[in-house]
Amino acid sequence: MGRNLNYCIFFLTFSATFSFYGQDKTQIQQYNAFDKTVGIENTGLYQGLVYVERFRTINERVQFYKGVDFLPGSVHYDGQWYHDLELKYDAYDDEVLLMLITEAGGGTIKLFKNYLEGFMLDGEQFVKILKDDAPLLKEHGFYAVSMEGTYFTLYTRYTKRSFEKRDKRFLYYEFLDGPSEYVLLHKGQFHTFNSKKDAIDLFPGLKKEIKAFYALARRQSKTDPDGFKISLAKRIELLLSQTNNTAQE
Numbered sequence: 001m002g003r004n005l006n007y008c009i010f011f012l013t014f015s016a017t018f019s020f021y022g023q024d025k026t027q028i029q030q031y032n033a034f035d036k037t038v039g040i041e042n043t044g045l046y047q048g049l050v051y052v053e054r055f056r057t058i059n060e061r062v063q064f065y066k067g068v069d070f071l072p073g074s075v076h077y078d079g080q081w082y083h084d085l086e087l088k089y090d091a092y093d094d095e096v097l098l099m100l101i102t103e104a105g106g107g108t109i110k111l112f113k114n115y116l117e118g119f120m121l122d123g124e125q126f127v128k129i130l131k132d133d134a135p136l137l138k139e140h141g142f143y144a145v146s147m148e149g150t151y152f153t154l155y156t157r158y159t160k161r162s163f164e165k166r167d168k169r170f171l172y173y174e175f176l177d178g179p180s181e182y183v184l185l186h187k188g189q190f191h192t193f194n195s196k197k198d199a200i201d202l203f204p205g206l207k208k209e210i211k212a213f214y215a216l217a218r219r220q221s222k223t224d225p226d227g228f229k230i231s232l233a234k235r236i237e238l239l240l241s242q243t244n245n246t247a248q249e
Contacts, residue, residue, distance in 0.1 A: 048098065048109030048110055048111045048112060049109060049110045049112070050107065050108075050109060050110075051097055051107075051108040051109055051110045055162070055172075055173040055175075056170065056171065056172040056173060057172060057173055057174065057175070058172050059174065061174040061175050061176060062175055063090050063091060063092035063093070063160050063162070063173075063175045064088045064089060064090055064091065065088075065089040065090075065091045065121070065158055066089075066121070066122060068088075069088075070086035070087060070088055070097075070099045071086070071087055071088065071121055071122040072084070072085070072086065072087075072122060073085050073086070073087035073119055073120050073121040073122065074119060074120040075087070075096065075098070075111065075116060075118075075119040075120075076116070076117040076118045076119065077111065077115050077116055077117070078115040079117070085098060085099075086098070086099040087099075087119065087121055089119075089121055089126070089142070091158045091159060091160045092159075092160040092162060092175060094113075094141040094142055095110050095111075095113065096110070096111045096113075096116055096119055096142075097109070097110055097111070098110075098111055113128075116128065118142075119142075124144055124145075125144065125145040126142045126143065126144050126145070127142070127143060127145060127155070128141065128142055128143075129141070129142075129143050129155065129183065129190065133190065134183070134189075134190035136190070136191075136192070137181075137183060137190060137192060138181065138192070139157050139159075139181045141157065142157070143155035143156060143157045143181075143183060144156045144157075144158065146182075146226070146229070146230050146233075147230050147233045147234060147237075149233070149234070149237040150237065150240075150241065151186065151236075151237055151240045151241075152184045152185060152186040152187075152233070152237070153184070153185040154182065154183070154184055154193065154229065154230065154233040155182070155183040155184075155185065156180050156181070156182055156183075156226055156229070157180060157181040157182075157183070158177070158180055159177070159178035159179065159180060159181070160175045160176065160177060160178055161175065161176050161177075161178040162174075162175050163175070163176070179225070180225060180226055180229075181194065182194050182229050184202065184233070186202060193229065193233075196210065196211065196214050199232065199236070203236055203240075205243070206236060206239050206240075209235070209236075209239055210232075210236070213231075213232055213235055214232075217231060217232075
């Protein structure tokens with residue numbers, strides 16, 4: 001492999017191939033203990049690009065989800081889970097950054113997106129939705145799992161908008177939350193869930209109830225759109241459950 005100053009091969013941990021949710025705390029602790037014993041740089045092959053910040057920012061309005069600090073998390077990378085990491089999620093570029101500290105030093109790397117299948121960040125689960133899996137979606141990439149129900153799962157894609165700012169000395173950037181994209185996985189297919197029309201098209205039998213919910217929670221839909229969509233999904237889930245229970249009686 002040719003030497004490239006912007007390319008690094010890092011070594012991390014973990015040889016389990018089962019899902020994060022199939023592991024208990026004892027198993028995770030055993031793998032972490034193994035990492036500490038042999039040294040994190042001597043376990044498994046780990047790859048990523050050296051991260052170079054391309055935006056100058058001067059305040060808390062940054063491109064990262066939940067702020068500038070690294071947060072505790074895990075990644076599902078090249079078919080394996082890696083735990084007890086320090087991560088950032090760049091919601092503007094849809095990239096995941098890893099703080100790596102070894103006996104030889106430390107730094108920040110940008111994980112290869114084609115190897116990254118999902119991650120946990122500060123207790124929140126993210127999955128990667130690809131174009132091949134959902135060709136009708138406008139946006140593909142990492143979505144947060146916002147609500148899991150019996151009949152469907154709601155996913156949210158967070159976005160950021162950038163603004164150029166200038167003072168007497170230099171150019172800098174500020175980032176504000178952009179409009180989120182919402183998706184429902186329903187009956188094995190991904191569907192957009194951004195508008196009242198999307199919801200009614202998916203659940204035409206609940207048209208009256210969906211319109212009533214929009215009218216009742218109009219203010220929340222403007223001030224807290226992410227919370228509103230979760231509330232709407234929970235309401236539809238409840239109505240579907242009631243309908244099915246009635247049909248079975």
